[in-house]
Amino acid sequence: MPEDGGKVDPLPEELDSAPNVKQGPSGLTELRRLLVGEERRRLEELERRLDELSLTPEELADKLPDAVALRTARDKQLARSLAPTLQDAFSESVRHNPQNIAHAIFPILGPAIRKAIGETMAGIVNTINRAIEHSLSLRGLKWRIEAWRTGVPFAQIVVKHALVYRVEQVLLIHAETGLLLAEVTAEGLTAQDADLISSMMTAIRDFVQDSFDSGSEEKGDLRTFEVGERTVLVEQGPEAHIAAVVSGQPPGSVLEQLQATLETIHLHFTVPLTNFDGDATPFEQTRPLLQECLQTVVATDRPTGLGLAPRIAWVAAILVVVVLASLAFRSAQRWRAALDVLEDEPGIVLIELERGWRTWHLSGLLDPAAAEPMSLLARMGLDTTRLEARWNPYVSFEPSLILARANRMLDPPASVALALGGDTLYAAGSATPEWIAGLVRSSSLPPGVIAVDVSGLTEILPPELAELKDDVEQHRIQFAIGSVALDATARAILDDVANAFQRLRDVAEERNYEAALNIVGRTDTTGSNETNRLLSQQRADGVRSILAGRGIQGVAMNAFGVGTSDPLSSTSAIDQARINRSVSFLVRVTFGTDRGGTQE
Template sequence: MARAPKAGTPAVERDYAELRSLLLAPEQSRLEQLQEQVEHLDLNAHNLNRVLPEAIALRGETDHRLTHALTPHVSEALGVSVRKRPHMIVDAIAPIMMPAIRQAIANALRSMVQSLNQTIEHSLSIRSMQWRLEALRTGKPFAEIVLLHTLCYRVEQVFLIHTQTGLLLAHAAGDAVAVQDQTLVSGMLSAIRSFVQDSFGATPDQALNTLQVGDLTVWIEQGSSAILAAVIRGTPPEIFHVHLQDTLDRIHAEHSDALTRFSGDAAPFTGTTPLLEACLRTQFETRRRAIAPMTWGLLAASIVGAGWWGLSAFQDHQHWQAYLDRLASEPGLVVTSTHSAGTRYVLTGLRDPLAADPDVLLQGSGVAADRVEAKWSPYYALDAAFTLKRAGIVLSPPDTVRLTLEGPRLTATGAATAEWIRQSRPLARLLPGITEYDDRRLVAQSLEALVQRMAGVWILFQQGTATIQSPEQLQGVRRISALLYQLDDMARLSGATVMLEITGQTDVVGRSSRNQRLSEDRARSVLEALHPATFSAITFHARGIGPAAETSPSLGAATLPQDRRVSFQATVHPAS
């Protein structure tokens, strides 16, 4: 807004001031506003977004300080982005990297297979041994030596070079070929070609076509606008010249405009790479060779080894089958299943505790013990031999008892104590395979033996006495009591009854009537000493018979001690 003239100003000045205010008031107001904006400039995002892209572009054209300043921040931002969203980078580079990776892997595998095939083909011959010595002498890999001796030719590199400038347009190289700087190589070829033409005064149609460099040969095909140079190892056929010339003619036909307008940019000639790669040919010797002696040797060794292995396997099988037959023939061993697990045999079966030890049988079978894994489960075999042997172990009979087996019936004969007979009966019925136990003849023989033993026991008395006082008499009573206890037990076990007759005797001294009473008294004394009530299966009868019938009265005082005895006679009545 225009300023008003001050009071007291001369009239002319006031007029001029008023005129200026009328004429310049709008411009003056605008200038004041601009001055205020400049003095209070606010560089906010809204003001910068209109000029920032152009400012960055202009700054980047002058120097690289902006690039250096932004590089750390852009790198850090890219790293954070990759860590947070790795799939974004993968999706971005996958279309570019995956074809290159696939092509690299395919080339590597193709080269490896080719080298492996050649190495295997030439590894079993006398000549291959010479090549191995050559490889050791020269320090080169064996595969490379094989390649050198079996290769007819191989096109390792192909260069497409512009005729006028000598610059490289395109290049192709084979797998496993050490590629130098292609631009440098193409420049050297152009220089050599120009040197030959200048030095020998050759006309344009008389150019360098072949160049020999050590083991390599360079074939050069001339064209109006381009040159095709092939680096070859070996000796290719002459018809390969035709293929190179056809390839060069096709390049001229398809890229004539690009060749004419070429100014140093080789990008338009990228499409010629497949044509150059088609020139990378390889040819090996195809003539048939006789089988190497080493091959025959290895073949014979393989046949002998296979035969030996087959014979060993057959013998192992025979030994194993013989061992199985041996197990099958042994009582108490039952093989349920067998199978092979690699070089080991696995066997399962049943084994009676009384059967032969399978490990002992294995020792003489020819089968190594560490090759057999046996799993035996216990069971009771019902063979007569095992049943009878098991009965002998369980019952433990005395030497006077004999056990016999007839089918499922176990019979005990001989003589044994009543206690053993009593214990053997329940045990015999628990034996596997035994359904009946017969010890009747055993009991009868035991009773008979006891009866015989009692008949041989006497109790002697002093002359004229009927009382039991001396130690010998008491010992005789105890002996008879022990036999009676056994006899009573045996009788009760068999269900029989026993009648024991106690007979007292005297010598011939004295009257007959007195001797009869004395003998009866002696029998009753012994009966009382035996306590007959304690024997339930025995009936006692005491009697006196006076002097023994065989004693002669004429002997007088010369009597024998056994004439004054008490004897015992038992009679067994079996159960009805």
């Protein structure tokens, strides 16, 4: 309390506002700044920090390194918490900037690769040496005889006699529940019941802890126990245990590897282990880590029992066997390829194949039109003297063989090409009427052919008939525009046509040919299509009447009016109109009876 009756001296602000206090122009303000300016600034800073109640980025940057160092020294929880974030950040960095990551890890990656290659090559050399040792020694032969006698694979016999230790099975067990999380077993071994082993190990561990509890805070851990000829190694962790079933005498390095594997699993699977609810699916990803613990170590430092000379003899014998086996294999491959060619060849059906001591015995069916089997095998470089074959004839319906039979049976001229479409044989080209008539009238068609189509053939007439045919066809009867009347010139031409056609008929009958005459009437483009068609038909009919009166009777003589649908061509429009106001002649000569398009 103040001594002057309890009154407190006014603050500078009160002095400013007091009505009875007389203030100087500048002295009082300066005095106030000197007396309470620094305290006022501190009060304002304290008020600001209380209002924010959080660290500024600058303050966090100053305190973060010390906080990380203190937490890291205390336990590994910070590393486990940051691991997923750092993994995601590293993955993103690799995906976006792989070149930078490659440059960064190059000093580590190179030596690691060289070390891995060196260890792998050393392992390969060690395996080869061990295989040679076991194969070329009396002990190896003894083991092979034992494998043959017992039916056990040779590799297991070697392991049985030369085994130092083998990690056969590794289990990952949840610490709190004792449930099995993951399990791996060495290849070629029958896996023990993993759930049974897990339950047994949990029960034994609880028994040991309950029986030997000394009352202290530290409890004893079950590290190893034996079951028959096998030893179970156990490494315990806060969230999970790892157990390995080992046969033989395991060294301490096995426990060290189990401990390292368990630490890695705790580091990478912290969340699944902490939140485990009975579903072991997330722990399938731990199998590669557990498989690294599976290993087999056999003794390789025992004397072989054989000197250099016996080994060389064994190697030479093996090389001889390998060479002979290679030659036999190549010979078998060559014969197999040759037999595949025979099976793929049309008209050859391989039914039976037997291999004797020095010969092959073949039997099957062979189409007469197929390729000769011996020739096919000889072209492949095989010794046909070692082959005995027996072929029974049959008829193949392969299209290529049907066509080959047709060419052989029908003997077409070089100007005729035969083709097969389904079961119909198509002939195209040019041939004499005699050959065409023989094809049409043939009653014996090749097997596989039901019908023959000769519509694509053009007849080749004998020279005399061809000349008479051209003599008739070169004539043309001209008409005036819109007229059907025949003038004197036209009638004279018809006399020549009648005489020429009669000579053609006489020669044709002597050679067993038949001749027919087609009379074709045309018009120019003047008028409508219907008018032109009727006009052209009238012209053709008139010419046929005149020829019938000239003695051409008893023969196929047809008159057609085509109007302007099938015009004769010319380089001049005027000349083209003139030549189409006409009637022209087409002669058809056939051998014997008239042939149709298709014969069945």
